[in-house]
Amino acid sequence: MTESEDGGKVQPDYLFEHSHIFGIDQLSVEDISHILATARSFREISTRPIKKVPTLRGKTIVNLFFEPSTRTRLSFEIAAKRMSADTFNISASTSSATKGETLVDTARNIQAMNPDVIILRHSSSGAPQLLAKHINASVINAGDGAHEHPSQGLLDMMTVMDHKGKIEGLKVAIIGDIAHSRVAGSDIIGFSRMGAEVCLAGPQTFIPAGVSSLGAKVCGSVQEAVQDADVVMTLRIQLERQNDSLIPSLREYSRFYGVNRKLMQLAKEDAIVMHPGPINRGVELSPDVADGTHSVILDQVTNGVAVRMALLYLVLGGSKGSEGQGEGR
C-alpha cells in the first residue's frame, strides 16, 4: 500500500473550496488528490477498537434517499457516525412529480430543521443541484439518475491508487452498461482527468452518445478494451434492460461481454477487477473472477467509508476549522 506517495500534486496554498459535491466533473486534479489523501488519513480510524473521532460532533447529517439503497446509505451513515455526527435517514418516494410534495418543498422543510449536510440519492439527474439552490446545508450527491455517483468514483480511484500506486498512465477498461450507469459517469471523468487511458466496451446500445468527449475511448470489442489493461471495471447490468430492447438476453450479454477468467488472461498479469456492486454473478462477472485473486471488490467497500468521511469533513470546512473539532484525531 502506498499511503501518501502522491501528495506532491497538492500545492501548499491549496484550499478545498467546494461546499457541495455534485460530481467528479466539478473537481480538479488537485481536489481529487486532496480528497484521496484526506480519505487515506481517515482510513485508520475504522481499524481502531474504538472506531470514533469527535471531528464532526454536533453536526447534523441527513441521508435523503429517494431510491432504495443499502450499501451507499450504510457507508455514508457509518462514515458520519465514525466522525461523531448525528445522522438521520429519510427514505422517500419519487414516483411522481405531481403527487405529493415536490423536492423543493422537501428541501425547504428539511432546511427549517437546520441540518449541516444532506446526502441525496435521487433518480433524476441534477436533483442535487436543485436541492442546493433551496437549502443552506451542504449537499453531497449519492447518485443522481444516470449522471454521477462521485463518492463511488472517488473510492474507485482510491482503490486503484492503493494497488497501483498511481492512476496516470494506467489503462482502465470499463465494461458494460455505460449509458445507464452513474458510476461510469463519475469513473470516466475521474480516471481520465487523473491521466488514465479509459477504454469502454459493451454493445453499442450501452454506449452513450458523444462519450469520447468525456475523455474515454470506445473500443470495438471487449477484448480490445481488456487487452493489457491495469484495471478492469465491470458494471452491473440492470435486469430490466432486456425489456428495453437494449440487449436480447442476459445469457447472450454474458457470453459476449461478461468478464471471465479467459478474458482476464488478456489483461496485465497484475490487473485488478472492480465492481461497484451489487454483482449479478454469472452475468457481467463470472464468480471465479469476482472471488479470484484479481478482485479488489471488498477493498472498494472499505475505501468507500474513508472517502465518505473525507467528503463530509471537507464540505464542512475541513482544515479551515470545524468549530475547533478538527484536531480530534
Next chain:
Amino acid sequence: MSKVTVLKNGRIIDPVQKRDEVADLWICDGMLVSPGSTGSDETEIIDLTGCWVLPGLIDMHVHLREPGEEYKETIETGTLAAAAGGFTAVACMPNTKPVNDNSAVTQFICEESRSCAARVYPVGAISKGSRGETLAEYGEMKMAGAIALTDDGHPVVDSQLMRRAMEYAASHGMLIMSHSEELTLSKGGCMNEGELSTRMGLRGIPFSAESIMVGREIALAELTGARVHLAHVSAEQSIALIRDAKARGVKISAETAPHYFTLTEQAVVGYNTNAKMNPPLRGEKDRQAVRDALQDGTLDAIATDHAPHSILEKELEFNFAANGIAGLETSLALSLALVWEKVIDPARLVELMSVAPARILGVPGGSLPLGAVADIAVVDPERKFIFKAEESVSKGKNTPFDGWELKGKAVLTMVAGRITYMDSIRF
C-alpha cells in the same frame, strides 16, 4: 366625423408592396387611407422618427392556455403579451383543457378574444381529444373560426390517420400543422442527445426523432396534395428534407422559433428547466442550419411556440419539468438580432414574422396597402433594453432570456387602428 391618426416619419417596410421608405401612414376608421383624403375634425399625429413601421407581426404558434389552465396564461394576458411584442395576431394551439377539438371550444376562444389586444385565430385539433385515434370535426370548427389543424404536443403517431387528416382537411381547405416527433424515439428524453446529455446524465432525444416525422409529413403531403405546415423545426436534417421537398414542389411550409436560432443545448447546463422545450435546443450545427434556412427561404416563418408555465411545472427535477418557454415578448428582438448579424435584411424579417404567417394561415395582414385594415407594428430598432421576466406582461415567466440585453423593441402596436400597446418610455 371620424378621428384620423397619422403615423409620421416612420420607415415603412412592406416587402409585399416592395416598399421601404420614410413616409406617413394615415388611418381612419381602422383602415389605411390616403393622406389628406378625409376632412376630419380630429387628427392625432404620432411622430415616429427613427422607427420602423411594419405590417403587424403574426405569431402562428402560441399556447394561450385558456380554457383550462388560466393560472398559466389567459387569452387576455397572452394577447397583451403579444401586443407588447409587436404582434397583432396569434394562432393558438388546441392543447387546452378541454382540447379545442369541437366548435364549442373554438367559439369560446373566438368570443373571449373579441375585445383582446390581438386577433386570435384558433387552431383546432386533428384528432378528437388529440388522442390520435379519430378525426375531429374540421368543418364545424372552421365554421366557428378555426383556421388550421394540429395535434401540437401530442404528435399523430398513426400514419394512416395523418393521411386521412390531410385529405379531409384539404376537402375543407384547411391547413395541417405538424408537430413532427417520432414518439418511440423521443420517449423519456428531455434534452438533445449528444455529448452534453451524456455529461449531464439526461436521456437524450436524437435529431432523427424530428426528421423522421418531417420526412413522413413530406411524403404524405406529396401523396395527398394537402397543404402541410411543419411547426418548430430545430434540426439540420429536417431542414435538408424540407429544402429537398420544396425543390420538388411539394406544398409544404415550415417555421422555426427564436430559441432555435439563438441558443444551443448549452443553455440547459446547470439543469435549467427554463431552457427545456420540445423539440429540444440542439447543437451549434443545427443552430447554424436554422439560420441559413431562414436566409435562403427553406424556413418560411418565425413563430414563438409561446408556452407559458408556472413554477409548479418548472421548479422541478429536470426530467419532471414541463417543456416550453414563453416567447411573445422576446421574439422580435431575438429575430432582429439576425438583422444586426446580417443573416437577413429588414424586409426578410417582415416576411418571416408577418407576410408568410398571413399567407400560410390565409388570414389578413402582412402588408399595408391603402384600404387595408390598420394592423401595424412600430419598432424602435435602436432601443436597447434589459428583458426582465418578472416584469413581462405574460403570466409565463419561464424564459431562458431573463436578464438579456436586447436591441430593438416594439413601441406601438395597433389592431384595426386601435392602439393595443404603447411603450411608456417613448411616448
